Amino acid sequence: MEVKARAPGKIILAGEHAVVHGSTAVAAAIDLYTYVTLRLPLQSAAENNDRLTLQLKDLSLEFSWSVARLKEVIPFDSNTSTPASCSGDTLKSIAVLVEEQNIPEEKIWLSSGISTFLWLYTSIRGFSPATVIITTELPYGSGLGSSAAFCVALTSALIASSISDKTRGEGWCSLDETNLELLNKWAFEGEKIIHGKPSGIDNTVSAYGNMIKFCSGEITRLQSNMPLRMLITNTKVGRNTKALVSGVSERTVRHPDAMKSVFNAVDSISKELAAIIQSKDEVSVTEKEESIKELMEINQGLLQSMGVSHSSIDTVIRTTLKHKLTSKLTGAGGGGCVLTLLPTVVSGTVVDKAVEELESYGFQCFTASIGGNGAEICF
Ligand SMILES: Nc1ncnc2c1ncn2[C@@H]1O[C@H](COP(=O)(O)OP(=O)(O)OP(=O)(O)O)[C@@H](O)[C@H]1O
Ligand SMILES: C[C@@](O)(CCO)CC(=O)[O-]
Ligand SMILES: [Mg+2]
Numbered sequence: 001m002e003v004k005a006r007a008p009g010k011i012i013l014a015g016e017h018a019v020v021h022g023s024t025a026v027a028a029a030i031d032l033y034t035y036v037t038l039r040l041p042l043q044s045a046a047e048n049n050d051r052l053t054l055q056l057k058d059l060s061l062e063f064s065w066s067v068a069r070l071k072e073v074i075p076f077d078s079n080t081s082t083p084a085s086c087s088g089d090t091l092k093s094i095a096v097l098v099e100e101q102n103i104p105e106e107k108i109w110l111s112s113g114i115s116t117f118l119w120l121y122t123s124i125r126g127f128s129p130a131t132v133i134i135t136t137e138l139p140y141g142s143g144l145g146s147s148a149a150f151c152v153a154l155t156s157a158l159i160a161s162s163i164s165d166k167t168r169g170e171g172w173c174s175l176d177e178t179n180l181e182l183l184n185k186w187a188f189e190g191e192k193i194i195h196g197k198p199s200g201i202d203n204t205v206s207a208y209g210n211m212i213k214f215c216s217g218e219i220t221r222l223q224s225n226m227p228l229r230m231l232i233t234n235t236k237v238g239r240n241t242k243a244l245v246s247g248v249s250e251r252t253v254r255h256p257d258a259m260k261s262v263f264n265a266v267d268s269i270s271k272e273l274a275a276i277i278q279s280k281d282e283v284s285v286t287e288k289e290e291s292i293k294e295l296m297e298i299n300q301g302l303l304q305s306m307g308v309s310h311s312s313i314d315t316v317i318r319t320t321l322k323h324k325l326t327s328k329l330t331g332a333g334g335g336g337c338v339l340t341l342l343p344t345v346v347s348g349t350v351v352d353k354a355v356e357e358l359e360s361y362g363f364q365c366f367t368a369s370i371g372g373n374g375a376e377i378c379f
Helices: 067-073 088-099 105-125 146-160 177-195 201-208 241-254 256-278 285-306 311-322 348-360
Strands: 002-014 025-039 051-056 061-066 130-136 211-215 218-222 230-234 327-329 337-341 364-367 376-378
Touching (some): 002 146, 002 256, 002 285, 002 337, 025 256, 061 105, 088 105, 146 376, 177 201, 177 241, 201 211, 211 256, 218 256, 230 348, 256 285, 285 337, 311 348
Parallel strands (some): 051 130
Antiparallel strands (some): 002 376, 025 130, 051 061, 211 218, 230 337
């Protein structure tokens, strides 16, 4: 039997990091996906194929464990109906299984993803043999939610494999609300292994799609009433969300009052941004874009004060400003991707010039459609 699933990456328009500390944030799905194919051997062939294999196709990497080895190392404390957190001890056991795979040193950043794979797979499907094939259109560790898309696509495929009513040949279809809620909870548990202390915004927007306002786990789906075009620039500076999130927490411990004010300011920015995007007033698109530009500028300043910007991000901001375009980092920062608002009045020539200059620094620029579908499955 074969099941496929896909889940989108995301951009955060306002509120990253502060959202971990209870502020509001606004995020939208983008049309770049992570795909998972789950192949289960036929019952009769299962005894001859007793391995769990993970293929990361884009990286030409394959990892494989015998089911007997998994049973030997992972304590069986899973329960398929209620998502639970991976305990520190289980994570240590899983780390042994990951180490045995001798991941190439230059790809060692994959370890947390592979641990997450083993945790989610064995928790949801137990110790059954399978081959799981993963491909992605998202850059790894760049602020576009590659970790969340990975967790959401994987849990979608795992949950879909146990759905009895499999309507075949109908192309991509969404999951029902109950399964969406379930897979989002599992994906959040997976994100905890990768991010340490995630807010849950990335897995939620990847699971549900569209554009959302998110605050302390509460989701409001936003209906955009204006065109919103963003240029995405990948600085290609590698970074790690877990380290950046913990850096902000440490700063908050050192300066609680100052950081509280920063988080409150971000909360106001996200709420104002959500209101502008949804507003049906007579205010012109140009005026709305001017307000969004200013909010992005203030948000970037506050991200700077949280210590999560980077010289490569500053270069993108300075370069786009030369062309009168406003930018802010998106996701965890520290390098990764930067968003630049492309107002409706801006000509293609201006954008082309800005892109040419950005690419001359070795950055990669692209656009993506904003606010599309969330997780989908296909039989
Ligand atoms: N397709 C994938 N296959 C395996 N592991 C993945 C995949 N995508 C992401 N990961 C794991 O997620 C890690 C990157 O997650 P991280 O949260 O640091 O960045 P991001 O999710 O791309 O950015 P952000 O969290 O800022 O949106 C990788 O180091 C890897 O462990
Ligand atoms: C930096 C952060 O706010 C967003 C990463 O895309 C972390 C999180 O919310 O989990
Ligand atoms: Mg992430």
